[in-house]
Structures are given as C-alpha cells and as structure tokens.
Amino acid sequence: MSEQRLNPVNLAISMFTQIRNEIGEDETLGSKLRHRAREGPELIKSLGLIPTLSFYYAKARDAMVGKGDKESKAYALYLEAVLLYLEEVKIVKGIRDIFSQKPAEGSEKEIHEKMVNTLKDISGKSYIAAKLLKPFLIEFKRLCEAVWERER
Secondary structure, eight states: OOTTTTOHHHHHHHHHHHHHHHHTTOHHHHHHHHHHHHHHHHHHHHHOHHHHHHHHHHHHHHHHTTOOOHHHHHHHHHHHHHHHHHHHTTSOOOHHHHHHOOTTTSOHHHHHHHHHHHHHHHHTTHHHHHHHHHHHHHHHHHHHHHHSOOOO
C-alpha cells in the first residue's frame, strides 16, 4: 500500500466524500454527523478509545440493522468512518463486512458479535490506534464543519 494512500488526511477526505455522497442533500443528517465529528476526538481523549467506540456502537446499533432515526444513522456513519480508517491502517479487519451487510443478510446477533470482536481486537492496540486516529479525526471534523451547519 502506498504511503500516499495511508496518509490520514487523504483517507479523511476520501471517507468524507463517500459519506457526503451517501447523505446527499439531507442537511439534518449532515448536521448530526458534524456534531458527532466534533465530539469524537474529545470523547476519545477523555474516556479512551474503546469506551468511546462502545458508546458510538450503542447509539448506532439500530441504524446498523436497518432501523433507527437520523441520530442513530449519524452515529453509525461516524463509527463506520473511524473503523474503516482503522482497517486501512491494519489495526482491525472485516469492517467492510459489518457495514456492508444488509439486515436480511445477517441477524442482529451476528452484527453484534462482529462488533464486539472488533472492539476486542482494537482493545489490545488501543494506545497506538488512538494515536493513529488523531490526524484523521481532526481532518474529518474540519470537513464536516466546512460543509454542514451546526445542529439546531
């Protein structure tokens, strides 16, 4: 993998673009994602990586199984971006499988098991994962702030 491809800023831009395309014109969802992006780095700093990811998973769970409201979807989009970045830098594997799964393809229990296993995988590497995440999260936050208005 090229150094250019693993650049956290480039990955943030790429993932942000994908999410922006997925959200489309839904400004409410974009504003909710902006809020998640603003709070994420501070939560990781104060609570730690695994507790923060667990919190985001709890909030995103409904959206991950095809249910939930825009709030749940915003948590899911942010969690997906963070975990995909960690997959790109080889901290974890199988993230694309979790988020590309349609509810009919896998049960809620299966998605839950995969997420718990992912959190276990990250926990042994959480110090380095948090360090690697910092520049990505900052750039992702800046992009969200540039595109979407503050949540009302």
